[in-house]
Amino acid sequence: MNQLVERFLRYVSFDTKSDPSNKLCPSSPGQMTFAQALKQEMLEMGLKEVSLDNNGYLMAKLPSNVTYDVPAIGFVAHMDTAPDASGKNVKPQLIKNYQGGGIALGDSGEQLTPAQYPDLTSLHGHDIITTDGTTLLGADNKAGIAEILTAVAYLTEYPEIPHGDICIGFTPDEEIGRGADLFDVEKFGAKWAYTIDGGPVGELEYENFNAARADVIAHGVNVHPGTAKNKMINSMNIAAQFQLMMPSHETPECTEGYEGFYHLGGAEMSVAKSHLVYILRDFEREGLEKRKAFMQQKVDELNAQLERGSVELQLTDNYYNMKEMVEPHFHVIEIAKRAMQQCDVEPMIKPIRGGTDGARLSFMGLPCPNIFTGGYNFHGIHEFITVQGMEKAVEVIVKIAQETAAE
Ligand SMILES: [Zn+2]
Structure with a gap:
């Protein structure tokens, strides 16, 4: 051989x-x-x-x-x-x-x-x-x-x-x-x-892609469901609202070639706190920066809309093209x-x-x-x-x- x-x-x-x-x-x-x-x-x-x-x-x-x-x-x-x-x-x-x-x-x-x-x-x-x-x-x-x-x-x-x-x-x-x-x-x-x-x-x-990670953390308040009226804030609803603000066609399952995306890759949820983990990918560095700015803008918009509870964003760059x-x-x-x-x-x-x-x-x-x-x-x-x-x-x-x- x-x-x-x-x-x-x-x-x-x-x-x-x-x-x-x-x-x-x-x-x-x-x-x-x-x-x-x-x-x-x-x-x-x-x-x-x-x-x-x-x-x-x-x-x-x-x-x-x-x-x-x-x-x-x-x-x-x-x-x-x-x-x-x-x-x-x-x-x-x-x-x-x-x-x-x-x-x-x-x-x-x-x-x-x-x-x-x-x-x-x-x-x-x-x-x-x-x-x-x-x-x-x-x-x-x-x-x-x-x-x-x-x-x-x-x-x-x-x-x-x-x-x-x-x-x-x-x-x-x-x-x-x-x-x-x-x-x-x-x-x-x-x-x-x-x-x-x-x-x-x-x-x-x-x-290769430029890559960043985005941690979106929604904050709520947990109270016994029996006495929750006007007190409970369910962070999972806030998290769901946020995900619906993301572009639904810029995802891994809708893109190929040189197209970038946002991808919700995992979540940990409870009434008091929900944590969404996204990865952002783009072949252009400027494109990655735009995606990061877009997420920040959506977090700000959601915070302005919310009467109760809040959402925060942490961005980390992972690697570059x-x-x-x-x-x-x-x-x-x-x-x-x-x-x-x-x-x-x-x-x-x-x-x-x-x-x-x-x-x-x-x-x-x-x-x-x-x-x-x-x-x-x-x-x-x-x-x-x-x-x-x-x-x-x-x-x-x-x-x-x-x-x-x-x-
Ligand atoms: Zn290998």
Whole structure:
């Protein structure tokens, strides 16, 4: 079996599901076990400056093999898997030379069908790795790790390919939004980097939402319902009134592409106090500011209308569109595009309707767009990846290193 597939299958055998309820970093012990195994492997590969810190951040370097100045570049992937599905006892199945039709996922009764997943129709002749229908696969993001290390092994094996310093960073807890929290950009040492954490072949992403959270708190008064007349103020009614003031079509279920939204994601309610939690998303920073101002305006209007009780608003920015930080260094994108084209991959540039660790890293001084892994249907039991897609990712990583040295 080729080195890439062997690596990938070995990595998915580690249970590294992150745990949002755990405040520690990494949030689950399995991530540290996996990090230690990777550290050992990287040492055996002869990589330099291999270090694993107490928070589970694993870094290493493949030193430059040229005598002239080439900017150090980085490749980043995450070691954890999504909390949405089990990542324990993953039993991958390899379907060689897929010829269409449904794929049974083990004995689980679950299937991958082209009707449900039209992407399959473009994958005839590919070797597809799926789950057995009881867990996720973990291609997100262990495919990224396998691809980066296979590319680095290739560069080591073919020293005639010129490259500068290649910095490698594997992070914990990306799936619970903490992967960039304790990332030491200075120690990492790259001028820019790529997360290898996207989906189908060709994906290249450098735009994501600007994101804020809005806490709307309605205050009421609780009194025994039997003697409540003219005394009780039911905060739940105030909260409901507020939600009805929000634009009903600017919601996740009514938007796509570059459209932003307001989303009521959760609520805790009682007569005395109700707490609504919204997330606000917009690709433009100015758009996000307008959404925040709109909410404040509605809170003020409601307070003016209310005879009794009150409502307050707290706004917190979460992350910003990395485009702001990547565009001033557009060669970062140009190099990736060129590398893809040289590997016969058509770059597919699309906005991410979410955030990435790369977005946060971009604002920490490390411009960091996202590149495909070759995987599909992340975070659930229908996750799969193709061997050919993974091989393309390896080729693209090698080419990016080579192109950077050729600039
Ligand atoms: Zn991921």
